[in-house]
Amino acid sequence: MNREKDDRRVKYTKMVLKESFIKLLSHKDISHITIKEICEDADINRATFYAHYTDQYDLMRKIENELFQNVSVYLEGYTHNEANLDRVEMVEKIFEYLKQNAQLCRLFLGERGDIDFQKRIMTLIYEKNIDELMNAQGVSKETAEYIYAFTVTGCLGAIQKWLDDGMKKSPRFMSEMLVKLAGGLPKVFVK
Amino acid sequence: MNREKDDRRVKYTKMVLKESFIKLLSHKDISHITIKEICEDADINRATFYAHYTDQYDLMRKIENELFQNVSVYLEGYTHNEANLDRVEMVEKIFEYLKQNAQLCRLFLGERGDIDFQKRIMTLIYEKNIDELMNAQGVSKETAEYIYAFTVTGCLGAIQKWLDDGMKKSPRFMSEMLVKLAGGLPKVFVK
DNA sequence: AATTATATTAAACACTATGTTGACTATCTT
DNA sequence: AAGATAGTCAACATAGTGTTTAATATAATT
Missing domain, CATH: 1.10.357 (Tetracycline Repressor; domain 2)
Known part of the structure; x- marks a missing residue:
């Protein structure tokens, strides 16, 4: 009986997305950060982002x-x-x-x-x-x-x-x- | 020697843009307000908006x-x-x-x-x-x-x-x- | 080690907003 | 009335959004 979160791939994806987001956030305001940008920095497919978060603000809240x-x-x-x-x-x-x-x-x-x-x-x-x-x-x-x-x-x-x-x-x-x-x-x- | 601002057209444009923006701002967050939206509400051409402001945040600051x-x-x-x-x-x-x-x-x-x-x-x-x-x-x-x-x-x-x-x-x-x-x-x- | 399950990818999609341009029109100032 | 300035309109290239598909890679299970 495993939680979805336990999958290493998911952990990795969320980790790098958060890292990239925080990196970008320390350079500019959240309103000027695009999802595309986050994904390119994290080297994660954009579709994968949408599988976990709805938008930048959702990611930030989490x-x-x-x-x-x-x-x-x-x-x-x-x-x-x-x-x-x-x-x-x-x-x-x-x-x-x-x-x-x-x-x-x-x-x-x-x-x-x-x-x-x-x-x-x-x-x-x-x-x-x-x-x-x-x-x-x-x-x-x-x-x-x-x-x-x-x-x-x-x-x-x-x-x-x-x-x-x-x-x-x-x-x-x-x-x-x-x-x-x-x-x-x-x-x-x-x- | 007239300041540009004295032009009644400019005054009107800025006034209605501000009104519409404030109206929208009381309904939703600034990050979800588009320039197109402001201009449509104010019945002002989008090109005119850009003649006065760079974006929503610029308008807000002013x-x-x-x-x-x-x-x-x-x-x-x-x-x-x-x-x-x-x-x-x-x-x-x-x-x-x-x-x-x-x-x-x-x-x-x-x-x-x-x-x-x-x-x-x-x-x-x-x-x-x-x-x-x-x-x-x-x-x-x-x-x-x-x-x-x-x-x-x-x-x-x-x-x-x-x-x-x-x-x-x-x-x-x-x-x-x-x-x-x-x-x-x-x-x-x-x- | 082989099988099953699932997360991620790549590509394409229609859609919407962005910012700029150039020709034209309306309105201002003097 | 004449020249200057602001606004309009339509068009344009660009870029991001959010979703979908089949293919692929990786994890968990037995």
Whole structure:
């Protein structure tokens, strides 16, 4: 009982198509990348492309979903563990992961990336904190949602600046700063 | 000595092309809008389109630049005036402007909008505040820049949520909240 | 190792959009 | 009213799209 995906030919095809697409994506905008172009670079027949994806955007979405899965799994490893990491260490791990996957992260989290994907990632990271914000005294549910939106996109902006600056500041620096900013916000607001 | 733009024919052509483009843009993504489609809707010959714009993205960029100019002029009216508005009233004016230009703002500031444009707008609005942040004691220039990036994109996220929610909360509510959040951040950080 | 199953290929197909051209017409400015 | 400029129209070559066919290559199965 084999999954279709297990076929080595399929794996190879998808792999080179993704590689070529990412290569092209780092040179120009997705709207100017043609399917023909991807296939020629990957040396894959165009008909084969259509056997797996509908268009460039479909391919992009599927690459993003994989990255999202990887990040999720990576984070699970630290949230579920008993090795008591405090919040700063937790977030530091995230920045280390971003640094290790710099090329992909630059493309998808960067200025030109997909906004939906970015929000999904940030929500994943921040969702642990929303509850305590909701329960804070003196803050209505609606207000809390706005603080939440502010914080999620704010973190994203800081990460994008970090990526654009060539990730010079250490993961530790970024972590301490963001934890201070994001964590401090609700209190500042209530106060 | 006439500028080309003064020609009524040119004005008309550009006007209907923009109208049709915006109409199409509110129905589907820019990547799926063809030049042929725009011209047919506007009842303008395709050759004429190419006389003014290179492609959809060029047209989009030019519409954005005009919107940016309008917002700038609008803001100047309040920052340069002597009618002493405090900061909350200032920001409230911005939200009133957004509300008046809901259709365009939704398209360009919303989730699917252009990120460059969004940052330009937010920087325009927030640049007055950066100096005092820079001069705050105990904050390095680099850290201040990250706080700035955090704040600008954070405000953007809150505005997008507001637009997505149908602009139900009053401009006053949004203004008071954002001033509290953005203004409070540097202090919280230092503290 | 031989057989079966399936993924990929190559070529052709009709279709649509692109970007440019040149001759003609309508409208502007002075 | 005259000259300049913008827009129209039709045609054109080019390029990408998405699908289909039979042939081929590779994987999985026994």
